[in-house]
Amino acid sequence: MKIAEARVLFLSCIFLDMAASSLSPMTTPQQQRQENLLAILLLNFPCLAAPKRAQYGGGIIVNPQFNQGTKGWNFTGKGAIREGVSEDGNRFILVHNRTDSLDSFSQTVQLEKGTFYTFSAWIQISKGSETVAVVFKTSDGKLIRGGETIAKQGCWSLLKGGIVAQFTSPVEILLESKNTSVEIWVDNISLQPFTAKQWRSHQEKSIEKVRKSKVTFQVTFANRTAAAGAIISTEQTMSGYPFGCGMNHQILTSTGYQEWFASRFKLTSFTNEMKWYSTEKKQGEENYTIADAMVKFAKQNGISIRGHNILWDNPKMLPDWVMDLPPEELQKAATRRLKSVMSRYAGQLIGWDVVNENLHFRFFEDKLGENASSAFYSMAYHLEPNTTLFMNEYNTIEYSKDQAATASKYKKKLEEILSFPGNAHIKAAIGLEGHFSSAQPNIAYMRSSLDILRTMGLPIWLTEVDVGKGPNQAQYLEDILREAFSHPAVEGIIIFGGPEISGFDVMNLADTEFAATPAGKVVDKLIDEWKSGTRKLRADSRGLAQVSLFHGDYKVEIYHPLTNSSTTISFKVTKETEHSTVFAQIDA
Ligand SMILES: *[C@@H]1O[C@H](CO)[C@@H](O)[C@H](O)[C@H]1NC(C)=O
Ligand SMILES: *[C@@H]1O[C@H](CO)[C@@H](O)[C@H](O)[C@H]1NC(C)=O
Ligand SMILES: *[C@@H]1O[C@H](CO)[C@@H](O)[C@H](O)[C@H]1NC(C)=O
Ligand SMILES: *[C@@H]1O[C@H](CO)[C@@H](O)[C@H](O)[C@H]1NC(C)=O
Numbered sequence: 408m409k410i411a412e413a414r415v416l417f418l419s420c421i422f423l424d425m426a427a428s429s430l431s432p433m434t435t436p437q438q439q440r441q442e443n444l445l446a447i448l449l450l451n452f453p454c455l456a457a458p459k460r461a462q463y464g465g466g467i468i469v470n471p472q473f474n475q476g477t478k479g480w481n482f483t484g485k486g487a488i489r490e491g492v493s494e495d496g497n498r499f500i501l502v503h504n505r506t507d508s509l510d511s512f513s514q515t516v517q518l519e520k521g522t523f524y525t526f527s528a529w530i531q532i533s534k535g536s537e538t539v540a541v542v543f544k545t546s547d548g549k550l551i552r553g554g555e556t557i558a559k560q561g562c563w564s565l566l567k568g569g570i571v572a573q574f575t576s577p578v579e580i581l582l583e584s585k586n587t588s589v590e591i592w593v594d595n596i597s598l599q600p601f602t603a604k605q606w607r608s609h610q611e612k613s614i615e616k617v618r619k620s621k622v623t624f625q626v627t628f629a630n631r632t633a634a635a636g637a638i639i640s641t642e643q644t645m646s647g648y649p650f651g652c653g654m655n656h657q658i659l660t661s662t663g664y665q666e667w668f669a670s671r672f673k674l675t676s677f678t679n680e681m682k683w684y685s686t687e688k689k690q691g692e693e694n695y696t697i698a699d700a701m702v703k704f705a706k707q708n709g710i711s712i713r714g715h716n717i718l719w720d721n722p723k724m725l726p727d728w729v730m731d732l733p734p735e736e737l738q739k740a741a742t743r744r745l746k747s748v749m750s751r752y753a754g755q756l757i758g759w760d761v762v763n764e765n766l767h768f769r770f771f772e773d774k775l776g777e778n779a780s781s782a783f784y785s786m787a788y789h790l791e792p793n794t795t796l797f798m799n800e801y802n803t804i805e806y807s808k809d810q811a812a813t814a815s816k817y818k819k820k821l822e823e824i825l826s827f828p829g830n831a832h833i834k835a836a837i838g839l840e841g842h843f844s845s846a847q848p849n850i851a852y853m854r855s856s857l858d859i860l861r862t863m864g865l866p867i868w869l870t871e872v873d874v875g876k877g878p879n880q881a882q883y884l885e886d887i888l889r890e891a892f893s894h895p896a897v898e899g900i901i902i903f904g905g906p907e908i909s910g911f912d913v914m915n916l917a918d919t920e921f922a923a924t925p926a927g928k929v930v931d932k933l934i935d936e937w938k939s940g941t942r943k944l945r946a947d948s949r950g951l952a953q954v955s956l957f958h959g960d961y962k963v964e965i966y967h968p969l970t971n972s973s974t975t976i977s978f979k980v981t982k983e984t985e986h987s988t989v990f991a992q993i994d995a
C-alpha cells in the first residue's frame with residue numbers, strides 16, 4: 408500500500424473513532440483520547456495553511472492564543488518578540504533577530520512532581536525548513552527537551568511533545584531552533600497536566616478498545632430454541648498480541664533457559680547470532696551453524712522469529728574485513744550478505760531489520776552514496792516482497808536529548824526510503840529499540856513520539872526493550888510496557904532480557920534457579936494481565952451472553968444444567984473484528 412493510501416484509510420478510521428467517542432459523556436481520559444486523535448489527525452498533514460485551536464484550550468498556559476497580545480509571555484536571550492497578524496486577522500507571536508538557538512519568548516509554569524504534561528504548539532518559520540524543539544528550562548538552568556517538529560515557511564506545523572515532572576518547580580517553556588537567521592512563529596500553545604491516575608486510566612480505556620473485542624455467544628438446543636441458562640466457560644489458550652523476548656546462543660545448551668523461554672514467549676529475535684559479524688567472520692567463510700540451531704529450537708517450540716539484522720550502518724558493528732573494502736567491493740559483499748541471509752531464512756521469519764540504525768550512523772551512505780539504505784531496502788523487497796521490512800533505531804522514544812533519531816527525523820528517513828523508485832509497495836514497519844536508561848522514563852514524550860510515527864499508518868514495534876539497572880528498574884519497565892501496549896499503533900513488543908544464564912547484562916529476568924527477579928515478575932504479571940482468564944458466563948433468556956476478550960485463541964466449553972449436555976468449541980478473537988458472534992449448539 409502506498410503511504411498516501413494508508414493515510415486515507417487511517418484518516419477515515421480516526422473520523423469514525425471521533426464520531427463514536429463524541430456520543431459518550433465527556434470524561435478526562437475520554438477528552439484526552441479525543442484531543443489525542445485530533446492531534447494525530449492534524450499531524451497527518453505535514454503543514455497547514457491555517458493553524459488549529461490550542462489543545463485542551465491551552466491547558467495551564469496563560470494567553471495561549473495570543474488574543475491578548477504578548478500578555479503572560481516573557482523574552483529570554485537576545486533578539487525580539489513581536490505580534491503577528493495573519494490575513495484573516497488571527498494573532499500569533501513571532502521571535503526575530505535571534506542570535507542564539509535558544510533565543511525565544513517564554514512562559515514560566517509550575518510543574519508538579521509526578522504529573523504528566525502533554526505539550527503542543529503550532530509553528531511556522533519565516534524561511535526554508537528547520538527543526539524547532541520545545542525545551543523546558545528548570546530554575547537551576549537544566550534544559551529538558553520535550554519534542555520537536557520540522558517547521559516550514561508558508562504553513563503551520565504541529566509540534567507535539569511532553570514531559571513527566573520529576574520535581575516540583577517552576578520551568579520556563581522555550582522554543583529552540585539552531586538556524587538563528589529564521590524567525591520562529593507560534594500560535595495556540597498548550598500544556599495540559601494529567602495525574603498519574605488519569606494517565607493510567609486512559610491507558611486502561613485504550614487497552615480495552617484496541618486489544619480486546621466483544622464476543623456474543625448465541626447458544627441453542629438441537630431443536631433450535633434458545634438455551635437459556637447455558638453455562639459458558641471461556642479459556643484463552645494463546646495470546647494474539649506479539650509480546651516476545653530476545654534470545655541468545657546460550658539457549659542451545661541450557662534446558663533451563665529453554666523451558667523458561669518456551670513457557671512464556673511465542674516470539675523472539677536473536678541478539679547477535681544472525682548478524683553479519685557472526686555469520687561471516689572471515690570474508691567468504693559463512694557459518695550459520697548457531698543461527699540455524701536457534702531457528703530450529705524456535706520452530707520446534709512454535710516461536711516466531713523477527714530477523715535482526717541484515718546490515719548495520721554502524722562501522723563498529725560490521726565484520727572487520729568490511730572496513731577497508733573499496734566501494735565496488737563493498738557493494739558486492741553487502742549484496743551477497745543480504746541475499747545469503749535472506750534466502751537462507753526465506754519464509755521462516757516475520758520480518759527483517761534491513762539497515763540497522765541508519766539515523767545514528769551512515770557507513771553505507773558514506774561509502775556508497777546518499778541512497779544506500781533505500782537501495783538495500785529495494786533489494787530486500789525484490790528478494791522477498793511479502794516480508795515486513797523494518798527500520799530499527801534507538802532513542803526515538805527513550806531519550807529526548809538525542810536529536811539524531813527523533814520521531815520527526817525517523818519519519819523523514821522512512822518516507823525517503825519509501826519514495827525511492829520501486830519502494831512504494833514495501834511492507835514497511837517502524838522498529839523502535841527502546842533501550843531505556845535507569846532514569847525515570849519520560850512517558851509523555853514517549854507517547855508524543857509514538858503519535859508522530861503513528862501518522863505514517865505503518866505498524867510500530869518496540870524491538871529491544873530494556874531498562875538500565877537501578878532501584879526502580881522493574882517499575883520503569885512496567886510503566887514503559889503499559890504505555891506501549893496501550894498505544895493503538897504499537898503492534899508488537901520484544902523485550903531484551905533473560906535468565907541469569909543467558910548473560911543479558913542490562914536486564915536480568917530470572918536468577919540462576921530461574922526464579923523471577925523484580926523485572927521478571929513484572930513481565931510475568933503483564934503476560935498474565937493481558938490474557939483473559941477463565942470466565943464463566945450464563946446465557947440469558949434468549950440464549951445470549953456477551954463478553955469482552957483479549958485478542959487470541961480460545962477454547963470454550965458450553966454446558967446446560969437442565970440436559971447435562973455440553974459441547975466444546977475453539978475460536979479466535981482478532982483485532983479485525985470489533986464484535987463477533989459465536990454460534991453454539993448443545994444437546995445435538
Ligand atoms: C488558534 O485557534 C483559534 C481558534 O481557537 C483559531 O481561530 C486560530 O486560527 C488558531 N491560530 C492560528 C494561527 O490559526
Ligand atoms: C532586528 O534586526 C534588524 C536588521 O538586523 C534591524 O533593522 C531591527 O532594528 C532589529 N529589530 C529589533 C527589534 O531589534
Ligand atoms: C517573566 O520573567 C520573570 C523574571 O524571570 C518571572 O519572574 C516571571 O514569572 C516571568 N513571567 C512569565 C509570565 O513567565
Ligand atoms: C538558515 O536558513 C536560511 C533561510 O532558509 C538558509 O538560507 C540557510 O542556509 C540556513 N542555514 C543553515 C546553516 O542551515
Ligand SMILES: *[C@@H]1O[C@H](CO)[C@@H](O)[C@H](O)[C@H]1NC(C)=O
Binds near residue numbers: 629630
Ligand atoms: C427444545 O429442547 C430443550 C432441551 O432438550 C427442551 O427443554 C425444550 O422444551 C425444547 N423446546 C421445544 C419447543 O421443543
Ligand SMILES: *[C@@H]1O[C@H](CO)[C@@H](O)[C@H](O)[C@H]1NC(C)=O
Binds near residue numbers: 695696697
Ligand atoms: C561453524 O561454527 C560452529 C559453531 O561455532 C563451529 O563449531 C564450527 O567449527 C564452524 N565451522 C567452520 C567450518 O568453521
Ligand SMILES: *[C@@H]1O[C@H](CO)[C@@H](O)[C@H](O)[C@H]1NC(C)=O
Binds near residue numbers: 793
Ligand atoms: C505474497 O502475498 C500475496 C497476498 O497475500 C500472495 O497472493 C502471494 O502469493 C504472496 N507471494 C509469495 C511469494 O509468498
Ligand SMILES: *[C@@H]1O[C@H](CO)[C@@H](O)[C@H](O)[C@H]1NC(C)=O
Binds near residue numbers: 778826
Ligand atoms: C536518491 O534518490 C532520489 C530518488 O528517491 C533521487 O532523486 C536522488 O537523485 C538520488 N540521490 C543520489 C545521490 O543518488
Ligand SMILES: *[C@@H]1O[C@H](CO)[C@@H](O)[C@H](O)[C@H]1NC(C)=O
Binds near residue numbers: 969970971
Ligand atoms: C444431570 O446431572 C445431575 C447431577 O449429576 C443429575 O442429578 C441430573 O439428574 C442430570 N439430569 C439429566 C437430565 O440427566
